[in-house]
Amino acid sequence: MSDPRRADVCAVAIAEAFRGDGESLCNPIGNLPLIGGRLAAATFEPHLALTDGFYTLIDNVPAVGLSEDERQAQRVIGRWNPYREMFGLLWHGRRHVMMGATQVDRFGNQNIAAIGDWHQPRSQLLGFRGAPGNTINHTTSYWVPNHSPKVFVEAVDVVCGIGYDRAAELGPTSSRFHEIRRVVSNLGVFDFVAAGSDGGDAVPTMRLASVHPGVSVDQVVEATGFELQVPEHVPTSRGPEGAEVEELERIDPGGLRFREVPDE
Amino acid sequence: MPGPDKRCTEDEVVAELRSGMTIGIGGWASRRKPMSIIRAILRSDLTDLTVVAYGGPDVGLLCRSGHASKVISGFVSLDTIPLEPHYRAARQSGSIWAEELDEGMFLSGLQAAAWRLPFLPTRAGLGSDVPRVMPHITTVRSPYPDPDTGEHEELIAAPALRLDVALVHQHRADASGNAVWLGEDPYFDDIMVRAAERSFVSCEKVLPTAELGEGTDVTHHSISRMDVTGVVEAPGGAHFTECLPDYGRDEAFQRHYAGSARSDEAWAEFSERFVQVDEETYRAHVRELAAAAEEGDK
Numbered sequence: 001m002s003d004p005r006r007a008d009v010c011a012v013a014i015a016e017a018f019r020g021d022g023e024s025l026c027n028p029i030g031n032l033p034l035i036g037g038r039l040a041a042a043t044f045e046p047h048l049a050l051t052d053g054f055y056t057l058i059d060n061v062p063a064v065g066l067s068e069d070e071r072q073a074q075r076v077i078g079r080w081n082p083y084r085e086m087f088g089l090l091w092h093g094r095r096h097v098m099m100g101a102t103q104v105d106r107f108g109n110q111n112i113a114a115i116g117d118w119h120q121p122r123s124q125l126l127g128f129r130g131a132p133g134n135t136i137n138h139t140t141s142y143w144v145p146n147h148s149p150k151v152f153v154e155a156v157d158v159v160c161g162i163g164y165d166r167a168a169e170l171g172p173t174s175s176r177f178h179e180i181r182r183v184v185s186n187l188g189v190f191d192f193v194a195a196g197s198d199g200g201d202a203v204p205t206m207r208l209a210s211v212h213p214g215v216s217v218d219q220v221v222e223a224t225g226f227e228l229q230v231p232e233h234v235p236t237s238r239g240p241e242g243a244e245v246e247e248l249e250r251i252d253p254g255g256l257r258f259r260e261v262p263d264e
Numbered sequence: 265m266p267g268p269d270k271r272c273t274e275d276e277v278v279a280e281l282r283s284g285m286t287i288g289i290g291g292w293a294s295r296r297k298p299m300s301i302i303r304a305i306l307r308s309d310l311t312d313l314t315v316v317a318y319g320g321p322d323v324g325l326l327c328r329s330g331h332a333s334k335v336i337s338g339f340v341s342l343d344t345i346p347l348e349p350h351y352r353a354a355r356q357s358g359s360i361w362a363e364e365l366d367e368g369m370f371l372s373g374l375q376a377a378a379w380r381l382p383f384l385p386t387r388a389g390l391g392s393d394v395p396r397v398m399p400h401i402t403t404v405r406s407p408y409p410d411p412d413t414g415e416h417e418e419l420i421a422a423p424a425l426r427l428d429v430a431l432v433h434q435h436r437a438d439a440s441g442n443a444v445w446l447g448e449d450p451y452f453d454d455i456m457v458r459a460a461e462r463s464f465v466s467c468e469k470v471l472p473t474a475e476l477g478e479g480t481d482v483t484h485h486s487i488s489r490m491d492v493t494g495v496v497e498a499p500g501g502a503h504f505t506e507c508l509p510d511y512g513r514d515e516a517f518q519r520h521y522a523g524s525a526r527s528d529e530a531w532a533e534f535s536e537r538f539v540q541v542d543e544e545t546y547r548a549h550v551r552e553l554a555a556a557a558e559e560g561d562k
Contacts, residue, residue, distance in 0.1 A: 055448035082449035124355040133368040133388030166391035173415040
């Protein structure tokens with residue numbers, strides 16, 4: 001049997017990041033995260049709430065890449081959700097966001113603001129956007145379509161989304177809502193656990209949770225600019241199964257996912 | 265009783281502004297920006313402005329033109345073009361002083377100013393580099409013990425974003441400044457007008473107060489004349505940003521605008537055609553550009 005297509009594996013891995021979230025807002029940002037999040041909502045996590053991409057929370061699972069007219073026609077609105085209400089929702093905490101990351105480090109610190117010194121950056125990027133508020137208030141995951149040592153770095157230039165070391169410094173009360181659930185890249189899936197068998201009080205760091213079919217552990221280690229935790233047995237990420245196959249086609253009929261993650 | 269007639273022109277708004285002022289601009293990214301007033305500022309000799317916004321081309325233009333020396337933002341983006349090219353260039357050359365806040369922290373600061381508070385507490389920003397690279401943003405300790413842990417929790421004290429002047433664009437207004445937004449998101453214009461000493465509202469159409477709500481409902485009457493100093497009737501005033509449902513973003517023009525960041529020559533050409541001109545000429549040049557593009561498509 002041939003390997004599943006890489007973009008499909010990524011979509012399923014992203015969907016899996018939302019497993020168990022139940023009745024909360026699944027809020028992936030970007031094309032592949034959107035496809036994966038909607039796949040979870042359409043299959044094994046049916047009570048997730050989604051957004052229409054703008055100003056409402058919806059209770060159906062439309063396809064991605066809709067025109068403005070189609071977006072308005074196809075959504076089934078559960079609640080009005082303009083930006084001020086989105087801040088209210090995220091400060092309340094019933095939300096799991098998946099953002100992009102220009103840089104991410106072993107503790108899960110994320111940078112989307114700037115490359116170089118923030119005060120006069122070599123490359124100005126998006127700014128902090130909502131990353132500081134997201135990571136201190138609710139579960140956050142990251143999607144990286146181009147896994148390389150330039151993205152998975154020893155230390156990020158600007159901490160936007162806060163990682164486990166920064167959370168630990170804040171102490172248990174301030175960091176009680178902090179969770180970096182998963183990082184999904186085009187090569188594999190990563191989670192955060194305390195190193196060593198007993199765990200204890202050690203600060204969680206990034207661990208290789210699975211490699212995508214056709215990717216070796218060495219390849220991932222080589223493309224990562226810091227020391228990953230690599231367990232003795234690394235499982236292989238799964239492709240779409242059962243109803244997921246049909247749902248993926250329905251959610252992304254135009255194949256946006258293959259443009260973001262081409263076949264190897 | 266109705267309020268006084270506060271109708272004025274863009275240039276009369278600009279005559280009320282002074283160099284060095286802190287100016288809040290409504291809307292969000294490349295959506296419902298009071299662009300006709302911004303264009304009037306671009307024609308003025310004002311300097312050293314501090315611009316406070318969920319920024320879009322308003323911020324980019326004021327940075328490129330040199331009118332702004334400081335930008336306080338929740339982000340600066342053109343939506344369909346994620347990185348605002350002129351703001352980006354200003355940051356990389358160091359030509360402006362920037363404060364880049366977490367998006368939610370920005371709202372807390374705006375709300376604090378509108379409620380006449382020195383700050384509002386928030387978790388947003390804790391542990392991040394926001395307070396490290398902008399050390400004037402500090403924390404406050406809760407006077408109340410946490411019910412679960414007993415700890416007196418430390419929170420970010422988002423400083424009030426007090427504005428000398430707010431400029432916002434609405435869909436409808438009456439002559440005294442009661443204003444109605446259409447579409448699906450009010451953004452933060454209603455809070456911004458209260459965060460400011462004085463506020464100017466441009467709008468697509470000025471209507472008698474009794475007709476303001478036609479086609480919508482009470483929840484869209486978000487701005488009161490009490491909070492408004494002047495009203496500018498500016499049909500198409502948000503161009504080229506989005507002003508749904510009246511009109512969408514002029515994406516072709518926005519791409520042309522973004523292209524003006526490629527070189528000094530490109531900016532000079534853009535500025536001559538679309539900045540150093542009055543509003544009527546601007547509109548004529550926008551139509552010419554669209555017609556030329558259509559001709560090119562044939």
